[in-house]
Amino acid sequence: MGKRTREEAEEQHRPPSLKPEEESSAVRTSLPALPWMRKPLDIDSFPTLPLHQVACLDARLISALEKVGIEALFPVQIAVWQQTIGPCGSERDLCICSPTGSGKTLAYALPIMQMLSTRVVKKLRALVVLPTRDLAIQVKGVFDVIAPAVGLSVGLAIGQTQIASEAAELVELPRKCAHSFSKSEVELVGSINSLVDILVATPGRLMDHITSTHGFTLEHLRYLVIDESDRLLRQAYQDWLPHTLDRIFAEGQSEQPLLKGLQRGFDGANHYRAMKMVLSATLTRDPAKISQIKLCFPLLISASAEEKRYQLPEQLQSYKLVTDADKKPLHLIALLQMLKGEKTIVFTASVTSTHRLYLLLQCFGTRIKSVEYSSLQHQQNRSKALAAFRRGDVEVLVASDAMTRGMDVEGVMNVINYDVPVYAKTYVHRVGRTARAGKAGSSYTLLRREEVRHFKEMLQKVDNSKYKRFKLPAPMLDELFPLYIEDYFILEA
C-alpha cells in the first residue's frame, strides 16, 4: 500500500479544533491586495457556447466531447479557451476562480489537449497537480475520455503502486538500463523516451519521481496546472512547488514573458515558457501564497463580481435545521428517511465522527444503506466506497472533509452538514458536491441553537447564500424516537 498522501495524513491527525486555515483576515478585504486581481476577466460575461461555434476547437475533440454527452462549453471554459487558444490566445499565466461544479477541469484540459494535439514527439508537456489521490484519479478519467481522440497519452502518479512500476509507465529507459543505474549513466546509455504527454499527480509522488526516477524530466513542460490551488498552497504541501518550479526553469525554460510569445501565443518557435493555470472555487487572494507560484503576467478569470468572497452554484437550495445536540442523530435519520431514493452526502467534522455516525446508520440497516469515506480507511476501501456510491448501490455516503474538494459524483441531490464547518471555504466546497453543471441540488445544515450565530456570520462571505429554515414533521420524529433511543444507547454503551 502506497504511503498516505500528505493530505490524508494531515486530515487523519488534525485535531478537530485545527481546521484547514482560512485566509487571514488581512487578505479578506473587498479589494484584493494584488493590483492585477482587482480587475478580473468576468466569467459571467461569457456565454455557454455550442461546440461547433467554439473558435478553432479541433473536430476530433468535438466528437470525443459529443460521445460523452457534452454539446456546449460552459462560460468558464469559453473564457479560458479564449485566453489560451482563441483569438487572443497568449502566454499569460491564468488564475481561475469559478464556483464548484462549473466545469473548471475541462476549462484547462481542453486547451492543453488542443495545443498538444499537433506534437510530433511524445514528451511530458503538461503536468496537473491535485491534493488527493481520488481527485487525481477523477481528473485523469476526464483526460482519458478525450486525449486518445487526438493521440495523446496520459499518466498518473499518485503512489497507488510501487514507484518503480509507476516509473515504468512514465519513462521508457533504454533496454540495457536498469532502474538502479545512476542518472548520468542512464543519460550516457542512450535516449530516454517519455511514455506520456500529460501527467496527473499528487505532490508527494511527483516529488518522488522528480528526485529519483531516471529520465523523468520537466524540461519540455508547456503547462503546469495547480488545481484546488488554495489547498495545495497550504503549509502541508509546501515543498513540492518550489522544487517543481526550480526543475522546470532549471531545465532550459524561461521564466520571463516572451514578447513574441505573448503577442502570438505558442508560435511554433522553440522558445516556450511553461504556462501556469491555477484554479479553485475558493481561490486564495493572499499575496504571500500567490507569490510562491512565480506567476508571469497573470490574469485573473473570476465568476463573482467580488462583492462576496465566495460564490455558490446558482441552482443550490440551502436549508438549516436547528436542533438540540442530543437530538441531532435523530434529526439526521428522519431527514435521510425523507430524502430516501436520492443520493446524499453527509459531512461530519472529523474521521472519528464519520465512523461513529456510519455505525449509527448501520443500526438502521436497510432503511438507510450507507458507506463511509475518510482517510481512516485504506485507499482501496475508500475507492470501493466511492465506487459503490457512484454506481448507486448505496444512496448515502458519510464523509469527512477528504470528500469535500472537487469530487464529482453524478446525481448527488443533497449534501447534509451534520457538523457545521468552521470556515466558509469548507462550507462552499462541501455544498458544492451537489447542484453541479447547472443541475439542481439541496444542502441541509444541522445546527445546535448555540451555532446559529456563527453559521450566519460565516455565510456573510458567501454570495447567494440564501437559506430557509427546514422543519421535520413531528409525527416522523415521534415514530423514529423509540427505535433511535434503543440503537443510539447501544452504540453509546
Ligand SMILES: Nc1ncnc2c1ncn2[C@@H]1O[C@H](COP(=O)(O)OP(=O)(O)OP(=O)(O)O)[C@@H](O)[C@H]1O
Ligand atoms: N461543457 C459541459 N457540458 C456538460 N457538462 C459538463 C461540461 N463541463 C463539465 N461538465 C460536467 O460538470 C461537472 C463538474 O465539472 P468539474 O468537476 O470540472 O467542476 P469544477 O468546477 O472543477 O468543480 P469543483 O470546484 O467542485 O472541483 C462534471 O460532472 C462534468 O462532467
